[in-house]
Amino acid sequence: MTVAVSGFISVAAGCGLVGEEASAAKPARVPAAPFTEEAVAGEIAAYTRAAGLPEGDTSVKGADDGDPKTCVATWLGDVPADRAAEGFEGTVKRLRQHDWEIVSRHTEGVVTFRTLAKRGWKLYARHYASKDLGSTQLVTFTGVEDGCDLSAPARDAYTDPV
DSSP: OHHHHHHHHHHHHHTTSSSSOSSOOOOOOOOOOOOOHHHHHHHHHHHHHHTTOOOOBOTTTTOSTTOOOTTEEEEEEEEEHHHHHHHHHHHHHHHHHTTOEEEEEEEETTEEEEEEEETTEEEEEEEEOOGGGTTEEEEEEEEEETTOOOOHHHHHHHSOOO
C-alpha cells in the first residue's frame, strides 16, 4: 500500500497538485513602445521591400514650408510599370497584416487611394498608373500623425481627397 500511495504522490507532484502554489504568477504586461515617425517610416520601408518595391525616397520627411516635421513619414518611389500595382497592393496587404486598418479606398481616374490608420497615425497610400510617366509609375506612402501641425497646402497634398 505504501508503494501505491508514494507513486501517486510522485505523479501528482509532477502535475502541479502537490507542493506548488495554486495560481502561477502571470508575466507582467509590457507597455507598447511609442509609435513614432521612425517606427512608421520603418514599417513602410520594411513592407514596401517585402512587397518587391525598389528603395524609395524618404528625403521629403514632412517638408512643410521648409520646416521638417517629426509627425510625418514619407516614402516615394518610381516603380517599373509592370510591378507597381502588385507592389502597391502587396504593401497595403502587409500593412493590414500588421494592425493597420483600412479607413477608405477608392480610385479616381488613374490614381488608386488607400487610407489606413494605426495607433494615432493615418497612412495615405497612392498608386499613380498614368501612362504619361513612361515605363514607371509613381507609388507613395505618407504617414501623418493625428494632430500634426501642417499648413493647409501640405495637409491637402497628403490627405485623401474624399
